[in-house]
Structure formats: C-alpha cells, structure tokens
C-alpha cells in the first residue's frame with residue numbers, strides 16, 4: 001500500500017493515453033517512429049537527441065517519466081528537432097515545422113485540460129524527492 005507508487009501508476013496510465021491520442025492523429029504520423037537513419041543518413045549528425053512518440057510510449061512503460069512536465073519536455077524535443085532539421089522554405093519543410101508546432105500545442109493543451117493540476121504537483125513533489 002504505497003501511495004507514491006499508486007500516484008506514479010496513475011500518471012503512467014494517463015501518459016499512455018496521451019501517447020495514443022497523439023500517435024493516432026494522422027497529422028502527426030511523421031513523429032510516431034524514429035527518423036530512419038538508413039533513409040536519412042545525416043539525421044544523427046544534425047540531431048543529437050532524436051525523439052519520437054513510440055520511444056516515449058516505451059519510456060512510460062520503463063517508468064522514465066515521474067511527472068507530466070518530463071513528458072512534455074520530450075514532446076518539446078520532438079518539436080525542436082523537427083524545426084532544426086527541416087529549416088528550408090520548401091513546402092515540405094514548412095509543413096513538417098507546422099505539424100511539429102501543432103503537436104507541441106496540442107500536447108500542452110491536452111495535458112492542461114485533462115490533467116488535475118494538484119495531481120501534477122503531487123507527481124513533481126515525488127520526483128523532487130527521488
């Protein structure tokens with residue numbers, strides 16, 4: 001009967017639902033899996049910390065997130081990586097940058113509207129103690 005573990009378990013359930021909602025939105029398909037370094041050989045020379053939604057789902061299951069802020073930090077990483085690797089004024093680059101900003105805004109809004117702020121505060125207190 002450890003209430004901290006109950007709290008973190010509830011956080012993981014919430015974050016899996018977040019991952020699912022983001023990954024199931026066809027607008028964000030390019031963020032669902034790691035960029036294929038065979039297809040895009042220079043990707044890891046430019047992007048030092050790749051991130052994607054499938055990796056984030058695995059991180060939830062490996063208990064890597066102790067609060068929603070840590071989860072949003074990885075969403076921010078997905079967004080920043082896309083802005084950095086796709087800077088051109090071509091329509092393809094513009095579209096992926098727009099989608100990256102939409103992913104970031106949608107994730108922040110989902111969490112802000114669907115997560116109890118006292119619950120997040122409790123998670124951050126637990127994270128601080130660890």
Ligand SMILES: COC(=O)N1C[C@@H]2C[C@@H]3O[C@]2(Cc2nccnc23)C1
Nearest residue numbers: 030031035039040081082085086096
């Ligand atoms: C989050 O996704 C991305 O930042 N990218 C950048 C890559 C460049 C372009 O689009 C990506 C995949 C790809 N594969 C083959 C040829 N060209 C591309 C997806």
